[in-house]
Amino acid sequence: MTKTLFQPFTLNHTLQLTNRILMAPLTRCMSDANLVPTQDMVDYYARRADAGLIISEATIIRPDGQGYPNTPGLFTPEQITGWRKVTDAVHKNGGKIFAQLWHTGRVAHPHFFNNGTVLAPSAIGIEGSVPRMRELTYITPKAVTQDDIQQLIADYSQAAANAIDAGFDGIEIHGANGYLVDQFLHHDSNHRVDDYGGTPQNMSRFALEVVDAIIARIGHERTALRISPGAYFNMAGDKRDRDVFDYLLPQLEQRNLAYLHIGIFDDGMEFDYLEGRVSDYVRKRYQNTLVGVGSYTPNMANTAINDNKFDLIAVGRPFIANPDYVEKVKQGQPLTPYREDMLSTLF
Numbered sequence: 001m002t003k004t005l006f007q008p009f010t011l012n013h014t015l016q017l018t019n020r021i022l023m024a025p026l027t028r029c030m031s032d033a034n035l036v037p038t039q040d041m042v043d044y045y046a047r048r049a050d051a052g053l054i055i056s057e058a059t060i061i062r063p064d065g066q067g068y069p070n071t072p073g074l075f076t077p078e079q080i081t082g083w084r085k086v087t088d089a090v091h092k093n094g095g096k097i098f099a100q101l102w103h104t105g106r107v108a109h110p111h112f113f114n115n116g117t118v119l120a121p122s123a124i125g126i127e128g129s130v131p132r133m134r135e136l137t138y139i140t141p142k143a144v145t146q147d148d149i150q151q152l153i154a155d156y157s158q159a160a161a162n163a164i165d166a167g168f169d170g171i172e173i174h175g176a177n178g179y180l181v182d183q184f185l186h187h188d189s190n191h192r193v194d195d196y197g198g199t200p201q202n203m204s205r206f207a208l209e210v211v212d213a214i215i216a217r218i219g220h221e222r223t224a225l226r227i228s229p230g231a232y233f234n235m236a237g238d239k240r241d242r243d244v245f246d247y248l249l250p251q252l253e254q255r256n257l258a259y260l261h262i263g264i265f266d267d268g269m270e271f272d273y274l275e276g277r278v279s280d281y282v283r284k285r286y287q288n289t290l291v292g293v294g295s296y297t298p299n300m301a302n303t304a305i306n307d308n309k310f311d312l313i314a315v316g317r318p319f320i321a322n323p324d325y326v327e328k329v330k331q332g333q334p335l336t337p338y339r340e341d342m343l344s345t346l347f
């Protein structure tokens, strides 16, 4: 019942996947004080190398992108060297790995970067505090200037080049889940009146400029993007967001990305303004390789791929609970259920 999941898949002429199961990006907050991957992280990723493709935990492109403790970076030589150990170990075990590039925008906290400035499209903060660090309440960000935007694009592009230096097979831009790129794409967080706000074209501009800068640096074959048309995390939905994604998706299709990945926790969720599920909404507007995700069992994922809902499945929580997820599914063995207390160790 999971036969399709084990068919190989060609992303493009440089990237062949041995199966259709991707390990979803999963923040674990386990890098060292300098945001360098540790040996435990090397072993954790190496154990999961039989996934068709691993997408790394979100990895910050520069210090002011940090919103959680001990999330790894890709902007210092030590971080690049640390990631090189991860990518070598994954490759040695026959796997492939992309780096997910991250800037949290208004979800950043200055505690993590010497009380620096929190940047976002507009000066609109979010409520609440950093998870498990109650004393760190979120602050109102500074709206980025056009110079800030140009610097951010340059820093995304440099982080992508650093990822290739570190031996990654490609990168996925984290444009989902209410972080910086996504903040430009939703009305809740983007009130700009310049070239980066107000219309679907303008609200899509930052995302497309980041995509284009990275493609120019490392090639479209190695560039992927994750997006959340359905606002569900760090963000409130707005029915006008639909027009932004109606514009963005055909633009992305022209870029020949390695893949487009949906960001959602449960793909059973329906959004009024998208007239249903995010995956159905995107599939209708984007014909290239699409990665589905969100509370899928192996059988559900197999059926969804057979039904042409998407081409590849990303698996998150079950991969935390089962380092041997791929082998267990292949053998039809029962999976260990995910529990939140599993987040305290890397096994």
Ligand code: FNR
Binding pocket: 024, 025, 026, 027, 028, 057, 058, 100, 174, 176, 177, 226, 263, 264, 265, 266, 293, 294, 295, 296, 314, 315, 316, 317, 318, 343
């Ligand atoms: C996540 N998710 C996530 N997404 C992302 O784009 N970057 C990230 O770093 C993380 N980090 C993360 C940590 C933890 C502990 C969880 C549970 C989730 C979301 C993840 O990639 C995936 O979309 C969801 O977990 C839904 O898929 P599953 O778990 O239902 O297969």
